[in-house]
Amino acid sequence: MTIRCLSLRERPRGGPVVPPALLDAPGGRRIPPTELRAARTLVLLTHGYNVPEPLGWAQLQRLAADLAPDHPDATFLAVTWPGDVNLGWLSFVGYPTEERQADEAARSLATFLGDWAA
Numbered sequence: 001m002t003i004r005c006l007s008l009r010e011r012p013r014g015g016p017v018v019p020p021a022l023l024d025a026p027g028g029r030r031i032p033p034t035e036l037r038a039a040r041t042l043v044l045l046t047h048g049y050n051v052p053e054p055l056g057w058a059q060l061q062r063l064a065a066d067l068a069p070d071h072p073d074a075t076f077l078a079v080t081w082p083g084d085v086n087l088g089w090l091s092f093v094g095y096p097t098e099e100r101q102a103d104e105a106a107r108s109l110a111t112f113l114g115d116w117a118a
Contacts, residue, residue: 001068004031006112008105010052015082017104020112026057026080036116039075046079049098053080070094074105081105
């Protein structure tokens, strides 16, 4: 099973959307996007709102492991984005402001995938 991280995050918790970085793991080694061109099947995985990067990465690794037996030739691309705000137990109040970041992350992901598919 091959799993890569496409990080749209500046830091593990909160922060702005940044240009995509293809990594072997969050905070890890950068990988050239051309590596994905060799994938027969690319499966995108992402997390929801209010998920810090370490937790999102762990959840997406487990999901990829669960899906891998049915997709042995797939490369799994775990997309992490800053849909969380670091306010402790009050983090839920950030949901209304996170919609903008979700839209920015979606545009950034769409551009990355468009460039990859070209």
